[in-house]
Structures are given as C-alpha cells and as structure tokens.
Amino acid sequence: MKSAGKHRGLDRTQLKLLAILAMVVDHTAWGFVEFMSPLGQIMHLFGRLTLPIMCFFIAEGFRHTSNIRHYVSRMATFALLAVCPFYLFFHEEYLWRQNIIFDLLLALLTLCVTEHKAFPKPLRITLVCLLIAVSLAIGGWVVMPILYVLIFYYSRDFKTTAVRFIAATCLLECILLPTIWLNQQYHFSSLDWTIPERLYLFGFIFSLIPLYFYNGEKGRNIGGRYFFYIFYPAHFLILKGIQFLRAGASAQEIYIHMHIIALFIGIGLLIYVLRQPNSRAQTAVVFFLVCSVMYIFGFLLEITTDQVAGVYTATKLQYFAEVMVMIAVTLCAQELFHIRIPTPVYAAETLVSLFVMHCMFTFEKNGLMYTGISINRTAGPFPRMEIEGYGPAFYVFVAYCIFVCFMVIGCALHSTRRNDTLQKRRLRLLLCAMITMWLHVVIKATGITGGYEIPALFIPIAAGCIILALVKYSYLDSVNLGISNAINQGSEGILIIDSNHRILYSNEWVHRLFGEFAQYDDAYRIPAVHDAFTGVTETISLEGHTYELRVEPLTEQGHTTGEILWIFDLTEHYRYLEKMKEASSKDSLTGLNNRQRFENALRELLKKRTAGAFFMADLDHFKQVNDTYGHQVGDRILTSFAEAVRHASEVVPEGSLLTGRIGGDEFCLFYCNQTDRRELEQFAQNLTDCFDEAIARAGHPGVTSLSLGITTVLPEKLPMSVWTASTLIKQQADKALYAAKEAGRKTWRFYEGDRAAH
Numbered sequence: 001m002k003s004a005g006k007h008r009g010l011d012r013t014q015l016k017l018l019a020i021l022a023m024v025v026d027h028t029a030w031g032f033v034e035f036m037s038p039l040g041q042i043m044h045l046f047g048r049l050t051l052p053i054m055c056f057f058i059a060e061g062f063r064h065t066s067n068i069r070h071y072v073s074r075m076a077t078f079a080l081l082a083v084c085p086f087y088l089f090f091h092e093e094y095l096w097r098q099n100i101i102f103d104l105l106l107a108l109l110t111l112c113v114t115e116h117k118a119f120p121k122p123l124r125i126t127l128v129c130l131l132i133a134v135s136l137a138i139g140g141w142v143v144m145p146i147l148y149v150l151i152f153y154y155s156r157d158f159k160t161t162a163v164r165f166i167a168a169t170c171l172l173e174c175i176l177l178p179t180i181w182l183n184q185q186y187h188f189s190s191l192d193w194t195i196p197e198r199l200y201l202f203g204f205i206f207s208l209i210p211l212y213f214y215n216g217e218k219g220r221n222i223g224g225r226y227f228f229y230i231f232y233p234a235h236f237l238i239l240k241g242i243q244f245l246r247a248g249a250s251a252q253e254i255y256i257h258m259h260i261i262a263l264f265i266g267i268g269l270l271i272y273v274l275r276q277p278n279s280r281a282q283t284a285v286v287f288f289l290v291c292s293v294m295y296i297f298g299f300l301l302e303i304t305t306d307q308v309a310g311v312y313t314a315t316k317l318q319y320f321a322e323v324m325v326m327i328a329v330t331l332c333a334q335e336l337f338h339i340r341i342p343t344p345v346y347a348a349e350t351l352v353s354l355f356v357m358h359c360m361f362t363f364e365k366n367g368l369m370y371t372g373i374s375i376n377r378t379a380g381p382f383p384r385m386e387i388e389g390y391g392p393a394f395y396v397f398v399a400y401c402i403f404v405c406f407m408v409i410g411c412a413l414h415s416t417r418r419n420d421t422l423q424k425r426r427l428r429l430l431l432c433a434m435i436t437m438w439l440h441v442v443i444k445a446t447g448i449t450g451g452y453e454i455p456a457l458f459i460p461i462a463a464g465c466i467i468l469a470l471v472k473y474s475y476l477d478s479v480n481l482g483i484s485n486a487i488n489q490g491s492e493g494i495l496i497i498d499s500n501h502r503i504l505y506s507n508e509w510v511h512r513l514f515g516e517f518a519q520y521d522d523a524y525r526i527p528a529v530h531d532a533f534t535g536v537t538e539t540i541s542l543e544g545h546t547y548e549l550r551v552e553p554l555t556e557q558g559h560t561t562g563e564i565l566w567i568f569d570l571t572e573h574y575r576y577l578e579k580m581k582e583a584s585s586k587d588s589l590t591g592l593n594n595r596q597r598f599e600n601a602l603r604e605l606l607k608k609r610t611a612g613a614f615f616m617a618d619l620d621h622f623k624q625v626n627d628t629y630g631h632q633v634g635d636r637i638l639t640s641f642a643e644a645v646r647h648a649s650e651v652v653p654e655g656s657l658l659t660g661r662i663g664g665d666e667f668c669l670f671y672c673n674q675t676d677r678r679e680l681e682q683f684a685q686n687l688t689d690c691f692d693e694a695i696a697r698a699g700h701p702g703v704t705s706l707s708l709g710i711t712t713v714l715p716e717k718l719p720m721s722v723w724t725a726s727t728l729i730k731q732q733a734d735k736a737l738y739a740a741k742e743a744g745r746k747t748w749r750f751y752e753g754d755r756a757a758h
Contacts, residue, residue, distance in 0.1 A: 009213035009214060009215035010210055010213045010214055010215065011214075011215055011216075011217040011218060011219030012057070012060075012214075012217065012218050012219050013218070013219030013220055013221070013222055014219055015053055015056075015057075015210060015211070015214060016053070016057065016228060017222070018049060018053065018210055019049060019050045019053040019054055020050075020228060020231060022046050022047050022048070022049040022050045022053075023047060023050040023100075023232075023235075024235055025043050025046050025047055026043060026044055026046070026047020026048075026050065027047070027089070027235065027236070027239060028043065028239065029043035029044055029047065030089075030090070031089065031239050031242075031243055032242075032243075032246075041200060044200045044203070045200055045203040045206070046203075047203075048200065048201065048203030048204045048206065048207065049203075049206065049207045049210065050100075051100065051103075051141060051144065051145065051148070051204065051207075052148055052165070052204055052207035052208075052211070053207055053210065053211065054100065054104055055104070055107060055145050055148035055149045055152060056148075056152045056211055056214075058104050058107055058108050058111070058145075058149050058152075059111070059149050059152035059153035060152075061108075062108060062111050062112070062115075062153065063153065066518040067518050068112060068518075071108070072105070072108060072109065072112065073275070074226075074229070074275075075101060075104060075105040075108055076105055077271055077275065078101050078226075078229035078230075078232070078233075079098070079099065079101040079102040079104075079105050081229075081233055081264070081267075081268055081271070082099045082101050082102075082232055082233040082236075083098070083099065083102075084233075084264065085233035085234075085236035085237050085240070085264075086098070086099040086233070086236055088236060088237070088240045089236040089239055089240050089243075090236075096138055097138055097139065097140045098138050098139060098140050099140055099232070100140055100141065100145075100232070101229065101232060102138075102139070102140065103135065103139050103140050103141050103144075103145040104145055104149075106131050106134060106135050106139060106145065106146060107145040107146045107148070107149035107150075108149070109131055110128055110131050110132075110146045110149065110150065111149055111150065111153055113127045113128055113131070114128065114150070118522075131146065132146060143172070144168075144172060144204075147168050147172070148165065148168070151164045151165055151168060152165075158211075158212060161208075161211075162208050162212075165204075165205070165208060166205055166208075169201070169202065169204050169205055170202075172201075173199075173201055173202060176201070230268075233264075237261055237264075240257075241257065244257065252303075255303065255452075255454075256300070256303060256304060258454075259296060259299060259300050259303065259455065260300065262296055262455065263293065263296045263297060263300060266289060266292055266293040266296055267293055269289055270286065270289040270290065270293060273285050273286055273289060274286060283331075283335070284328065284331045284332045284334070284335040285332060287324075287327075287328040287331060287332075288325065288328040288329065288331075288332050290328075291321050291322075291324040291325040291328050292321070292325060292437060294317065294320070294321035294324070295318055295321035295322060295325065295455075296455060297317070298314050298315070298317035298318035298321055299314070299318060299453070299455060301313070301314035301317065302314035302315065302318070302385060306375060307375075308373060308374060308375055311373060311375060311385045312373055315360070315373065315385070316357075316360055316361065319356060319357065319360045319397075320357060322397075322401070323352070323353035323356055323357065323397075324353070325437070326349060326353070326400065326401060326404045327346070327349050327350070327353065329404055329405075329408055330345065330346065330349060330404060330407070330408070332408075332430070333407070333408045333411045333412070349400075349404070352396070352397075352400050355393065355396070356369075356393060356396070356397045356400075359391070359393035360393075363391065363393075366391075367389075367391050368391045368392060368393040369390075369391050369393045369394050369397075370387055370388065370389065370390060370391060370394065371388050371389030371390070371391060372387075372388035372389060373385060373386070373387060373388065374386050374388060401438075405435070405438070408431070409431065409435075412427050412428075412431045429465045430465065432462075432465045433461075433462040433465035436458045436461045436462040436465065437455075437458065437462050439458050440453050440454055440455040440458050441453065492509065492566060492567060492568055492569070493506075493507060493509030493510045493512075493513065493547070493565075493566070493567030493568075494506065494507050494509070494510065494564065494565070494566065494567070495510045495514075495523070495529070495532075495564070495565040495567070496554060496562060496563075496564050496565075497523045497533070497562050497563055497565075498554075498562040499560070499562055500522075501522050501523045501524045501533075502521070502522060502523070503517065503518075503521050503522075503523050504562065509567055510565075510567065512542075513528070513540055513542060513547060513567065514526060514528050514529050514532075515528075517529075528540075529565075532549045532551070532565055533551055533563060533565060535551070537549060540567075545569055546569075547567050547568065547569055548567070548568045549565060549566070549567055550565070550566045550567075550568070551563055551564070551565050551566075552564050552566065585597035587660075587661040589635060589638055589639060589661075590638055590639055590641065590642035590661050591642055592642050592645070592659050592660055592661050592667070593658070593659060593660035593661070594660065594661060595660060595661070595662050595663060597660065598658065598659075598660025598661075598662070598668060599660075599726065601658055601660075602658065602670055602726055602729075603722045603726055605658070605670065605672065606713075606715075606718070606722045606725050606726060607722050609715035610672055610673065610713075610715070611672075611673055611675055611713055611714055611715055612670055612671050612672045612673055612674055612675065612712075612713045613670070613671040613674055613675060613680050613710055613711070613712050613713060614668070614669070614670050614671075614710070614711050614712075614713055614729045614730075614732075614733045615668065615669035615670070615671065615684070615708050615709070615710050615733065616666070616667075616668055616708065616709040616710075616730070616733035616734055616736065616737040617641075617666070617667040617668070617669065617687075617706060617707070617708050617737075618665060618666055618667075618706075618707050618737055618741070619637065619638075619641065619665040619704045619705070619706060619707075620704050620705045620706070620707055620741075620745040620746060621704055621745075622634065622637070622664070622665040622704055625637060625700075625703050625704050628703075629700070629703065633700060633703075636698050636700070637695055637698070637700065637703070637704060638661075638665065640691065640694035640695045640697075640698050641667060641691055641694070641706070643690075643694045644687060644690035644691040644693070644694045644706075645657075645659050645667075645669070645687070645690075647690040647693075647694075648683065648686050648687040648690045651683075651686065652671065652674075652683065653673075655672075656671060656672040656673060656674065657669060657670070657671055657672070658670040658672065668730075668733075670713075671683065675712045675713070675714065677712075677750070680710060680712075680750075681748070684708050684710065684748040687706065687708070688705075688706050688708070688746065688748075691705075691706045692705070692706075705745055705746035706746060707737060707740040707741055707745050707746060707747060707748070708736075708737065708740060708747075708748035708749075709733045709734060709735065709736030709737025709738070709739070709740055709748070709749055709751065710733065710736055710748055710749070710750045710751065711729060711732040711733045711736055711750065711751040712750070713729060732751040733751060735751055736748075736749045736750055736751040737749070
C-alpha cells in the first residue's frame with residue numbers, strides 16, 4: 001500500500017475508528033431509517049467503508065503477527081461471542097447467516113491455508129474451496145471478505161490493489177444483480193432483494209480513498225487490541241436496547257434483557273480468562289466466574305417463570321452457585337493474595353455448603369431454610385418470588401457469607417501491606433470485583449428497589465474491575481511472567497519443541513543466539529536450530545562467549561512428547577580450560593612453548609609441507625654463569641632470551657615465528673616461509689643483538705652470549721615421514737650449532753651437508 005509519508009495521512013488507529021464509525025452509522029440506518037430513503041442510502045454508502053478497511057487489517061495482521069494461532073483463536077472466540085447479539089439485531093434480515101467477524105475469520109483462515117507451504121497444493125486448493133463454500137452457505141458477506149483479504153495481501157503496491165479491488169467489486173455486483181433478477185422470476189431464495197436495493201454495494205470502492213492515505217504507523221492505542229472485537233457485539237446490544245425502548249418495551253422485558261447482557265458479560269470474561277496462560281491463579285478465577293455465571297443463569301430462570309415449581313428449581317440452582325462462589329472466593333484469596341488457607345477452612349466451608357443445600361432441598365419438609373415460597377403477582381409490574389418466612393439455616397448461610405467476605409477482606413489488607421504498588425492495585429481491583437458481586441443483595445435488603453434484585457447493574461462494574469486487573473496489570477500472567485523473568489535473567493537458554501518440531505517455549509537467551517522467531521514456528525526450518533537439535537552443532541561461539549548445546553527428550557507419562565534444548569554459557573569454563581592447557585604447554589620460567597608443545601607444532605607444520613628455517617640456540621658458558629652468579633641470575637638471563645625473541649619477532653611477519661625451550665639453556669625456533677639466506681642472517685644478527693641488550697638491561701652485560709645453528713627446510717628435500725623429517729632437521733641444526741661454537745661462539749652457522757658455513 002502507498003504511504004502518505006511519515007506523520008502524515010491516517011494511521012492504523014484512525015482507520016479503525018473510521019471503520020467503527022461507518023459500521024455504527026450503517027447499523028443505525030438498518031435499525032431506525034427507511035432503507036430506500038435518501039438519508040438511508042447515504043448512511044449505507046458510508047457504512048460500506050467498514051468491510052474493506054477491516055479486510056485490509058486482516059491482511060496486515062497476518063503479515064505482522066508473531067503468533068498466527070493466537071490470532072485465529074482470538075477471531076474465532078469473538079466470532080462466537082458475537083453470534084447472539086448479531087441475531088438479536090439482524091434476525092429478520094440475515095436469517096442463518098453470520099456476523100462480520102465470522103467472515104473475517106474465514107478470510108484469515110484462507111490466507112493461512114494459501115501461505116502454508118507445508119500443505120500439498122491440491123490440499124490447499126481443496127481447503128480454500130471448502131472455506132469459500134462455507135462463506136457462500138452462511139457468510140454474511142458472501143466470498144467478498146475472502147477475495148478482498150487476498151487482494152490486499154498479494155498486491156505489491158496501491159495501484160495494483162486499487163485495480164484488483166475495483167475489478168473484484170464490479171465482478172461480484174455483476175454476478176449478484178442477475179441472480180437477484182432470476183430470484184424475482186423463479187423464487188429459489190427467501191431473500192426478496194431488488195436490484196436498486198443492492199446498488200449501494202458499489203460503495204465499497206470509496207474505501208480506497210482512506211486506504212490511500214494510510215501512512216503505515218500504529219497510532220495511539222485506544223481501548224486495547226480487543227476494542228473492536230468487544231465493541232462489535234456490544235453496539236448490537238445497545239442498538240437493540242434502543243429498539244426495545246422505542247417500541248415501548250415493558251419493564252419485565254427490560255429487566256430480563258439486562259440480565260441476559262450480564263450473563264453474556266460473565267461468559268465473555270470466562271472465555272477471556274480461559275485463554276490466559278495456565279496458572280493456579282487462572283484456575284481460581286475460572287472457578288469464581290463459572291459460579292457467578294451459574295448464579296446469573298439461575299436468576300434468569302427465576303424471573304422468567306411464573307410457576308412455583310420453576311422458581312423453586314431456579315432458587316436451588318442459585319443457592320448451589322452461591323455456596324460454590326464462597327469456596328471460589330476463598331480459593332481466590334489464597335491464590336491471588338499469595339497466602340496459604342488452612343485445609344480445615346475448606347473442610348468447614350464444604351460442610352456448611354452441604355448443610356445449606358440439604359436445607360434448601362428439604363425446606364418443604366422441615367422449614368429450616370424457608371417456611372414457604374410463593375409468587376406474588378400483584379406486588380409490581382411482573383410476577384416475582386416472595387419468601388413467606390426465613391428459617392434458621394438461612395441465617396446460618398448469611399453469617400457464613402459475611403464471615404467469608406470479612407476473611408477475604410482481612411487477607412487482602414494483610415497482603416497489600418507486604419506487596420509493591422502494582423500488586424496492591426491488582427488486589428484492590430479483584431477485591432472490589434468480589435464485593436461488587438454481592439451489592440445487589442445488600443440493596444434489595446434496604447428496600448430501595450421494592451424487593452427486586454438487580455445483579456445486572458453490578459456485573460459490568462465487577463467486570464470492569466476484573467478486566468483492569470487482568471489486562472492492564474496482567475495478574476494472571478504474573479506467575480508465568482515471574483518464571484520467565486527468572487529464566488531470562490539466568491545464564492541458561494531453553495528452547496522446547498513438540499514432536500512435530502513446533503516451538504512451544506523459548507527464553508531471551510535463545511533469541512540472542514538464533515535470532516527472532518515466534519511460538520509454534522517449525523524449529524527445523526531455522527538452520528541453526530535444526531543443527532542444534534540434530535547434533536550437527538554442539539557449541540556456538542558468539543561475541544567472545546562459548547555456548548554448549550545439550551538436547552534432552554521431553555517425556556510425559558512415559559511417552560516422548562518433544563525435546564528440550566539447553567544452552568549453557570561455558571565461557572569461563574572454557575577460558576579456565578584454555579588457561580590450564582596453555583599452562584601445560586608453556587615453559588613456566590620463560591613463557592615460551594615447552595618442548596612437547598614445540599615439537600607437536602613443528603610436526604604439524606611439516607605435515608602441511610611448510611618451508612622455512614630451523615634455529616638451534618644455545619647460551620655460551622651458561623654453566624659458569626650459574627656457578628658464578630647463582631641460579632637466580634641464571635633464571636634472569638633465560639627470561640632475557642625470551643624477551644629478546646619477542647623483540648626480534650616484531651620485524652618478522654606476524655605468526656611466522658615458532659619458539660620453544662627444549663631444556664636448560666637450549667632453545668629452538670622455526671621461521672615459517674623464509675629460506676632466503678640474507679634474510680635469515682639479518683634475523684640471526686637482530687636476535688643476537690636483542691639478547692645482548694636484554695642482559696644489559698637485566699644488569700649483567702657480557703656474562704654470556706648467543707650461538708645459533710641454522711638449517712633451511714625445503715619440504716621437497718625432506719623424507720615423507722614427519723617424525724623422520726623433524727629428527728633430521730634437529731640433527732642438522734645441532735651440527736650447525738656445534739660449528740658456531742667451534743668458531744668462537746656468539747655467532748651463527750648454516751648447515752650445508754657435512755659442513756657448516758657462515
């Protein structure tokens with residue numbers, strides 16, 4: 001899509017708000033304005049902006065989402081939640097056809113299928129055809145959302161998108177209009193549309209104008225990522241409520257519908273909580289919400305029946321939900337406030353619950369709960385349950401509820417003193433939600449409502465508190481976030497895959513090594529991860545660190561369900577080993593290679609057929625130095641030789657000089673890739689001079705000198721055996737060194753056959 005430039009045009013939030021506004025205007029026209037009137041047609045034309053904009057963002061969402069499964073799951077959940085509100089408002093117009101979120105879900109699934117390259121092409125074609133068939137059968141906007149989403153996703157630029165979009169819209173209209181004419185002649189469909197009524201669908205084309213000005217920016221986050229999904233069914237309920245009021249709805253109808261809305265709010269909250277990561281806190285809140293929904297359902301049964309038997313059944317359901325709510329509240333207090341409730345408390349609650357339910361089921365015989373239940377048909381605008389008298393069990397139940405509520409309040413107050421500000425906000429909101437659930441009972445007892453309970457008035461308040469606690473302060477994720485933070489701050493990487501190589505979990509350490517990927521991606525499609533799990537790669541070096549990779553099976557009840565990749569930062573361990581290895585291969589006094597390390601390195605060079613020059617070095621009259629000045633001075637002289645080697649190596653190519661102490665005052669050098677005699681003589685002179693300067697700086701000038709025996713190494717003249725070649729080289733250099741000693745010391749000689757020459 002073409003961008004209008006940074007900070008210009010319309011951002012994502014503005015476009016979505018435009019789509020929402022167009023949707024509200026369109027649905028308002030459907031509910032309250034004559035369809036073919038000028039105002040109605042203008043409102044419907046404006047409403048056509050909604051579908052293309054939403055299809056555009058489905059394509060954008062698929063392109064940028066990090067977890068396509070969660071995206072599809074979210075769409076499916078809210079498509080299901082929107083079914084009843086949609087039918088309440090559109091039941092006469094759409095019959096069995098579904099809402100726009102369902103249409104967008106089909107389009108998203110189509111995009112998932114077309115992009116799932118692991119599926120064979122025939123299977124992908126079959127699945128796309130199946131989704132199109134579902135759209136034809138029950139979709140609200142037949143095929144159009146699927147087609148629009150594919151156009152937005154696969155078009156490279158705005159011009160291409162516009163041409164394809166206009167062509168598709170015109171094609172669909174050209175198919176629809178003859179179909180309407182044929183239906184008017186042969187009546188094969190119950191939809192009695194006329195051709196003028198459907199011309200407004202050309203209004204889809206006007207959506208290209210705001211899309212042209214889309215600047216690609218996110219914009220301000222208004223209402224969270226679930227705003228549109230929640231707003232869609234909610235606005236249907238509001239519009240339907242307005243229709244009820246305009247039609248002169250009775251107080252009973254309004255009262256019932258209020259509680260139907262409350263029931264759907266409770267179910268929506270329950271679904272939302274179930275979608276959160278598994279945790280003990282999630283279980284507690286689910287239990288609480290299930291019991292609350294059960295209570296509202298029982299209350300709906302009570303207010304929609306005019307028979308005593310039906311009221312009695314509904315009351316038993318409400319009491320069962322209430323005693324379960326008390327246990328759920330206690331469990332929430334334990335999990336949400338992070339305290340341990342003693343087991344006897346749960347045992348006592350269970351006994352009280354059983355006692356209350358027994359009294360409720362048998363009150364007609366013993367009168368422990370009520371002395372009687374009847375229906376008062378004259379006390380208000382519609383029949384209601386009336387209690388003829390309360391028994392002792394009822395007061396026990398009330399006292400029990402009061403005790404549990406005060407216990408939870410005490411736990412909350414105690415917990416908030418020990419926690420940080422964020423935790424305090426969570427606890428206050430959840431506590432407020434629990435208390436609000438029971439305000440309708442308190443208000444009924446005051447007589448303000450004339451004896452009617454109105455739980456629906458307080459469900460939205462409780463729902464708002466729970467949504468704030470769950471969404472804004474992420475309570476249900478707190479345990480998992482704490483674990484993830486602990487793992488991320490450790491020194492180990494963890495990557496878990498299932499038996500199909502799908503990534504189930506990874507911490508930040510893994511992304512540092514393998515880059516970015518999303519949950520449920522195929523791990524084997526990431527080359528580095530594939531090599532790690534298959535054993536091709538066992539260690540990784542990155543930014544001066546060394547990581548060891550270890551794979552272990554993930555088992556459950558004796559069955560292998562996946563694999564875990566552990567990544568350990570063993571940098572310090574390897575550095576320690578390297579130091580130990582270096583210490584074992586270095587001469588402790590001079591820091592040069594010891595004899596074993598030097599000989600092994602020399603053999604490796606000869607194995608590679610490396611040319612060069614071999615030096616045998618010896619300190620003249622070194623025994624007399626030890627005898628005259630002592631071993632301490634002798635050690636200082638030896639370290640002076642190592643210092644001389646380092647200075648002399650500064651004028652030769654880096655890494656070309658191999659040096660080692662063979663023993664005592666004998667040293668060997670191998671000058672790689674240098675066989676020119678003049679260059680070797682210059683190096684020998686430089687080394688001798690550097691040694692003289694080093695012992696002078698040590699305070700012992702002239703006490704010893706340096707003699708060198710040199711032999712050039714030409715691979716083509718050496719035996720093929722590396723061991724034989726190294727031995728031969730040492731023998732030749734030793735003969736040359738002997739000749740240097742014979743020549744008066746502090747000089748060098750080259751090996752030339754059976755004789756040595758200067």
